[in-house]
Amino acid sequence: MSFDSRAAGRFFPASLASAVDLQRRLAGRVRQTALPASPRRVAGADLSYDRARGRLYAAVVVLERSSGEVVEIARHEGPVRVPYVPGFLSFREGPAILAALDQLSRLPDLLLCDGQGLAHPRRFGLACHVGVATGLPTVGVAKSRLCGTHRDPGRRRGCRTRLVDRGEVVGAVLRTRTGVRPLYVSVGHRVRLEDACREVLFWARRFRSPEPVRLADREVAVMRRIVAGPTGQTG
DNA sequence: GCGACAG
DNA sequence: ATCTTGTCGC
Numbered sequence: 104m105s106f107d108s109r110a111a112g113r114f115f116p117a118s119l120a121s122a123v124d125l126q127r128r129l130a131g132r133v134r135q136t137a138l139p140a141s142p143r144r145v146a147g148a149d150l151s152y153d154r155a156r157g158r159l160y161a162a163v164v165v166l167e168r169s170s171g172e173v174v175e176i177a178r179h180e181g182p183v184r185v186p187y188v189p190g191f192l193s194f195r196e197g198p199a200i201l202a203a204l205d206q207l208s209r210l211p212d213l214l215l216c217d218g219q220g221l222a223h224p225r226r227f228g229l230a231c232h233v234g235v236a237t238g239l240p241t242v243g244v245a246k247s248r249l250c251g252t253h254r255d256p257g258r259r260r261g262c263r264t265r266l267v268d269r270g271e272v273v274g275a276v277l278r279t280r281t282g283v284r285p286l287y288v289s290v291g292h293r294v295r296l297e298d299a300c301r302e303v304l305f306w307a308r309r310f311r312s313p314e315p316v317r318l319a320d321r322e323v324a325v326m327r328r329i330v331a332g333p334t335g336q337t338g
Numbered sequence: 339g340c341g342a343c344a345g
Numbered sequence: 346a347t348c349t350t351g352t353c354g355c
Contacts, residue, residue, distance in 0.1 A: 150345075152346055187346075189343040196345070218344045228344070249344045287344080 122191055123225065130227040132235045135290055138213065138298035142240070143168050145306065146211035147315025148200045148233070151323035152183060153330070159183050160330075161199035162322035165211050166306075166315050176322060177206035180330075189249065190224055193232035200233055210239060213294070213302065215316050219243045220289035220299075222266055222274035224250050234292020241291030242299040243274070244316055248287055256285050263300060275300050279307035286311065 146165040152158070161179040166172065179202040185195040196218070204210065219228030220243030230243030251268035253276045260281045266274040266289070274289030277300055286307075288299050306313030312320070 150346080152345085154347065187345060189345090192344055223344080243344085245344050247344065248342095250342090 119188070119191070122194060126223075126225045126227040126232075129235050130225055130231065133221065133226070133231050133290070134293050135295050136293050138240055138294045138302070141168060142212035142302070144174065144209070144211040145213045145215065145302065145315055147215045147217075147313060147317070147319040148203065149217045149316060149319035149323055150196050150199055151320075151327050153327055156330075157183050158330070159196075159199055160323045160326040161196070161203045162319045162326065163200065163203045163207065163211075163214070164315055164318040164322055165207065166318070171314070173318065175207060175209070177203045178322070178326060179203040179206065180326065192218055193227075193229040196229060197232050197236065201236060204237060204239075210237075212240065214239050214241045214291075215244050215303070215306070215313055216241055216291060217244060217246075217316055217320070219245050219249050219287065220274070220291035222249060222251060222268070222287055222289035224268075226273065228289070228291075230289070230291025238293075240293035242294055242302060243287075243289040243291050244303055244313060245287040245289075246284075246312075258282050261304060272296070277303060279304060279313075280311050283311050 148163045151160045163177045165175045167174045216230040220230035230241045234241035251266040253266045254264045256262040256264045256278045263275045263277040265272045276285045278285045
């Protein structure tokens with residue numbers, strides 16, 4: 104596929120221009136179709152970096168809708184191959200997420216990604232890239248804004264406003280908890296913005312982030328801690 | 339030229 | 346993301 108770690112590794116910093124071309128080309132493959140009313144297995148993906156070791160840790164945690172229980176966890180550890188450049192996050196994180204997904208015994212019905220989807224300068228954020236590369240329905244859930252402007256949503260849980268960039272509605276600014284900073288939700292692939300907000304609200308009750316993403320975040324933190332050792336020493 | 343800028 | 350102590354607010 105047009106998304107393998109070796110290719111990504113050779114991408115930077117040589118040709119941001121070709122990365123832009125790739126994003127523009129693949130953006131045409133994003134589909135905004137209706138998601139089933141109640142996707143059963145929903146996963147969250149997240150990463151953590153160890154600057155000192157130059158390593159990256161990725162985890163995908165799959166939850167079952169009816170019980171809310173974790174049904175499977177997939178992990179991946181590898182070297183950091185690409186620097187973080189705003190607008191090109193997927194080249195850095197995407198390959199690791201795909202590697203983790205490969206470890207799953209069964210793919211989820213929906214994947215929540217920690218980052219933007221269509222709420223991206225070229226409408227091809229991390230969630231879109233992972234969605235198009237895998238064919239899975241994906242949603243972008245970011246904790247801060249990459250592009251676009253918006254009004255502040257009401258302070259109550261469930262309140263939302265439109266995120267608009269160059270005249271297009273590219274996402275929603277959604278309050279998942281009363282009085283807490285809102286999340287930036289956008290379409291990744293094979294979902295509509297409506298579905299995306301519905302799912303994020305469903306999975307984010309006690310905390311700001313939806314449970315699958317929150318657990319993936321916790322998982323990569325554990326992975327780092329284990330590698331670092333109980334004392335946190337390098338040797 | 340001056341900011342803005344997912345993780 | 347990660348580095349980091351104390352500190353402000355409910």
